[in-house]
Amino acid sequence: MTIPAIGISLGDPGGIGPEVVLKALATPSLLPETRFVVFGDRRVWDAERAALGLSLETRPHEGESAPSAPGFYFHDIGAASGAAVRGAASGENGKSSFLAFKKAVELAGKGALDALVTAPISKTSWHLAGLPWRGHTEYLDSLYPGAIMTFWSERLKVALLSHHIPLKEALGRVRKDVLLDFFRALHRSLAAIRSGVDELLVAGLNPHAGEDGLLGAEETAEIGPAIEEAVRQGIPVSGPYPPDTVFLKALDRPAKMVVAMSHDQGLIGFKLVAFATGVNTTLGMPFVRTSPDHGTAFDIAGKGVADPRSMLEALRLAIRLSASS
Amino acid sequence: MTIPAIGISLGDPGGIGPEVVLKALATPSLLPETRFVVFGDRRVWDAERAALGLSLETRPHEGESAPSAPGFYFHDIGAASGAAVRGAASGENGKSSFLAFKKAVELAGKGALDALVTAPISKTSWHLAGLPWRGHTEYLDSLYPGAIMTFWSERLKVALLSHHIPLKEALGRVRKDVLLDFFRALHRSLAAIRSGVDELLVAGLNPHAGEDGLLGAEETAEIGPAIEEAVRQGIPVSGPYPPDTVFLKALDRPAKMVVAMSHDQGLIGFKLVAFATGVNTTLGMPFVRTSPDHGTAFDIAGKGVADPRSMLEALRLAIRLSASS
Numbered sequence: 001m002t003i004p005a006i007g008i009s010l011g012d013p014g015g016i017g018p019e020v021v022l023k024a025l026a027t028p029s030l031l032p033e034t035r036f037v038v039f040g041d042r043r044v045w046d047a048e049r050a051a052l053g054l055s056l057e058t059r060p061h062e063g064e065s066a067p068s069a070p071g072f073y074f075h076d077i078g079a080a081s082g083a084a085v086r087g088a089a090s091g092e093n094g095k096s097s098f099l100a101f102k103k104a105v106e107l108a109g110k111g112a113l114d115a116l117v118t119a120p121i122s123k124t125s126w127h128l129a130g131l132p133w134r135g136h137t138e139y140l141d142s143l144y145p146g147a148i149m150t151f152w153s154e155r156l157k158v159a160l161l162s163h164h165i166p167l168k169e170a171l172g173r174v175r176k177d178v179l180l181d182f183f184r185a186l187h188r189s190l191a192a193i194r195s196g197v198d199e200l201l202v203a204g205l206n207p208h209a210g211e212d213g214l215l216g217a218e219e220t221a222e223i224g225p226a227i228e229e230a231v232r233q234g235i236p237v238s239g240p241y242p243p244d245t246v247f248l249k250a251l252d253r254p255a256k257m258v259v260a261m262s263h264d265q266g267l268i269g270f271k272l273v274a275f276a277t278g279v280n281t282t283l284g285m286p287f288v289r290t291s292p293d294h295g296t297a298f299d300i301a302g303k304g305v306a307d308p309r310s311m312l313e314a315l316r317l318a319i320r321l322s323a324s325s
Numbered sequence: 326m327t328i329p330a331i332g333i334s335l336g337d338p339g340g341i342g343p344e345v346v347l348k349a350l351a352t353p354s355l356l357p358e359t360r361f362v363v364f365g366d367r368r369v370w371d372a373e374r375a376a377l378g379l380s381l382e383t384r385p386h387e388g389e390s391a392p393s394a395p396g397f398y399f400h401d402i403g404a405a406s407g408a409a410v411r412g413a414a415s416g417e418n419g420k421s422s423f424l425a426f427k428k429a430v431e432l433a434g435k436g437a438l439d440a441l442v443t444a445p446i447s448k449t450s451w452h453l454a455g456l457p458w459r460g461h462t463e464y465l466d467s468l469y470p471g472a473i474m475t476f477w478s479e480r481l482k483v484a485l486l487s488h489h490i491p492l493k494e495a496l497g498r499v500r501k502d503v504l505l506d507f508f509r510a511l512h513r514s515l516a517a518i519r520s521g522v523d524e525l526l527v528a529g530l531n532p533h534a535g536e537d538g539l540l541g542a543e544e545t546a547e548i549g550p551a552i553e554e555a556v557r558q559g560i561p562v563s564g565p566y567p568p569d570t571v572f573l574k575a576l577d578r579p580a581k582m583v584v585a586m587s588h589d590q591g592l593i594g595f596k597l598v599a600f601a602t603g604v605n606t607t608l609g610m611p612f613v614r615t616s617p618d619h620g621t622a623f624d625i626a627g628k629g630v631a632d633p634r635s636m637l638e639a640l641r642l643a644i645r646l647s648a649s650s
Contacts, residue, residue: 134539163532164532164533164540165532165540166531166532166535166540166541166542167496167530167531167532167541168496168541171492171493171496205492206491206492207488207489207490207491207492207587207588207589208489210491214459215489215490215491216491216492216493217491242589243589243592243593244588244589244592244593244595244596245596247593247596247597248596248597248600251597262532263532263569264532264567264568264569264590265589265590265593267568267569268568268569268572268590268593268594269593269594269597270569271569271570271572271573272572272573272576272594272597272598273597275573
């Protein structure tokens, strides 16, 4: 087994990203045999270290290949022209968080990193910086159109057929061909990272999963046939199950993953079960990307009170999924 | 305070309805100062009592008015022509459970009963009996078109803007006029039963509640304006909130109720939080109707192992909401 190389982008300098990354890396229980490369603005990192009183040392990292020895490395993307603004969105912060993320994605895409962990960016900062992408997911989508958004926690795993589009458009994606492609790509990704998932439980779209067509046609016309065809092709997938009970079927069964037909069908259930410990995991790319289940939290930035648990979970999952690949 | 008169319909004789009603009524912690009237087939009731070895005695009830003294009463709707079938749907069972329910609704509609608690019926049995309604809710809808489906538990309360219709049709109901009428009717009902709910938290329809129109138009065009108008009219309502976090905002805050835009938007969250203890509560009628959060459970019928907790919660809530009216 090779030692995993994990890239970490610091997120918005005005938010809690730098703080939770530092706190998480300083946690002794984190696997030591890892090559961690943090991407960000060195001044922000040093200021945060001083503020938190954490002595975590990093070696400088440059170039396009990963360091060969385990340990902590810092890849300085250079300071933005102005000073970092704390607790609020700003164009300078947006530029800084984007450059760090972009560099890390570049190295991961080249195979230098096994996985990427992203601290939260601010959509407003990106917008103020004039960036055309709304966030991490949209940028990754533009590079890897088949990227799949999944959510992982101890108790529940969920994959989303669609994410940041209006619900009416999401309904338009509930088609046999789209679903079959999705099942195939998801299954392939899960197998590649040896996820341990052995069954995809597919949610229906309508109340009671359509009740034999009485409460909606998508289950009998699209979802059901896509499942049948996938099973014929050897993909372990079942359903469609009533949307309001499929999560209970998967709860506390680590080898099951729910396939949700829309962003909120999946995330209402997931956030209730796994708030503060959930990990957002992007599959269907040449590398795995994980991120904590929270935002920049500008209101508590710089106060030293941010909870690093979700970042820690994101790091652990990235390591686990890299180690097994 | 008058002594509440609570009607209870036995549900499908082939399911666990009679068992959970008997077990719940035999629970000593249930408020004693209540007039309970059970509606069903006397032979089914006696057979279930004998099978469970419970000695609960009931006095016979007839006619159109409630008994005046507290205690347990049985309103015999007469035996169906054949013997009750156990553990499976049948037309005779459907007829029996419908007649019991219909009689109880009739008396409640006349004001003789303060609330109605319904044990589960089988949709298949109703269908085999040639009934045109798919279940309790559809029958009540036909009598009281403004009936509102809500779900209550210790930790979470949810109201559904629409219920047993395809999701595409449900989206068509997300209109300012429909929403405003709904907020008004729900607020009026909650006030009438002194529910203690002091704020309605309204879910958006799209990811991130549409993110200022970027991810969907319904929040800015319909839901937002309906909320503003409702607030102007003195109704305590707020939102629209992102669908995947509105449940966390209401969790463990008994004075908050989530308004969900569709059946599963509401029930995915509710069932994860309150499985086996949730109570389905119909408002917007001249009387309150509650029912347990489970079905006939034909697979365990007649085995004496059915869990009466949800029925007990349904009875307790019916009593509480009646006592305060």
